Amino acid sequence: MTSARSGAEGVKTYLRELLRQCRARICPTEPASHGPARRRPGISQEHTAVLLGCSTRWYATLESGRMQNPTTEFLESVAKVLRMNHQERQALFLYALGQLPPLTSGFGTTPHPDWNAFVERQRQPACIYSRTWDLVAANADYLDLLFGNAQGGVAGLPERNVLRWVLLNDEVRTTLVNWRTDWALPMLSELRAAIATSPECQALMALLHGLLIDPVVRELWNGGSSPRTHPDGMNRVIRHPRRGDVEFTILAASLMHPRDLRFVTLITSE
Template sequence: MGDEPHNAARPDSEGLSYLLRHWRERLDPTRIRGIDSSRRRLKPGLTQQEVAQLTNVSLAWYRELERGKHRRFDEQFLRRLAQVLRLDEAERAVLFRLAAGYAPLPGNSSSGAAMDQSMHVVLDQMAPHPAYVSNLWWDIVAHNQPVGDWFPQVLEQPNLMRFVFLHPEARRQLLNWRRDWAAPSLAQIRYASAIHPDCEELVQLRDDILMGNAEAREMWRANQTRAHSDGDRRFLRLPYHGGQEVCVRITAFAPLINQDLRFVILLRL
């Protein structure tokens, strides 16, 4: 009831129509007010008709939206749609970026790697905790000495995401690799790619990882989005320190001078 024909054109797997369908079908009708959850359903989640009803648009209008027809989207409608679909902050930003061409987030959009000397001083002050600065596409642009002590192989391949997915040492060093490292990393790549769709380096990074790692291709289909890893607790094995296992809390922030840079500290717990 209310869904588009089964033989409709298959949406682009990176596009708005695909994500709208994914977000709609993951909802639990029993938890949505104003929806008849007792009737038999042929597909999981809400129907297009129900989403149209909850967002105060016609069924025909919403069908065209899921088919990817370009429109001038009102910000109030997009916020209402995000609320109906129960989108988190990262997913809401992706919705705005794909539908309206911008994300409702503050910050400097410059993607350069410019840093002043004071940042290097701060990095050195973080010792003995490893600390580094990465750019929009996760190249390490500065680091302190403990990073080299803990991760000498990362400095051979100074891109964090390529290390996680394409370096043979990653699975041995990054404990609980799939759950704690790979899945959150892919979610961050999807988020960054949606917020910065014209960044060729991000597109190339995503393509290299998906082409080079079959498990990453499988996880990518989960359609997860995540803005950052700040506050995560993760476990590492240090092969250059006798295989010692350590727990770290990721502390991350963006300098105001360039909010596309990531200043990350691995606080050893």
């Protein structure tokens, strides 16, 4: 019990220090309206509360760690007002709410530049794509295997969205072995899961509407779904024009930042 209590008190301390540090680096744009000038750097709790549109007591409740289950909207406002970067925003949610913040494009969708080099150096086909299946990076092996052309890199592809390429291209439907059961249905189930996670994401809804224009995809979508929510561990086969049938296992993992990017590698038996 003592250790649990000390752990909870530690979290309150971390939250208080985080908010104080973020307040301290912001230069006040207005002089104090009453009382002596502020001696500490940054903005006060009172100034912060004004920027948030709440009472000083309400904000102080958060900073002291006494606020029970603050809303996501309030924490997002705090992160914005205190100009938090993605690491600080994640820490705010973890300390105040005990969970990571929701995915948002407001904190960037570009991975660290070294991720591109990491993907290029993989000995197996590898890529990074967004939660809307838009390719961000890919090595030559991945582009050759899935798209049949590695020239020009990702920027030279006729279609950079993996989901649209797999589901809407008639030629691809013949090269992906068991296209309906092993590719289309599982990927549509992953799309359902993504929409369930982020129902407000307009990009996901636009992707879905574009896919449902195709009658075959629309039939599959309306026919039900499987519990598949991610591709990790799936075994698949691509009928490559030069290499023949290429069997592989998909390994997938989410990046820590941005969290809506996914690293995927295809472990082939070649």
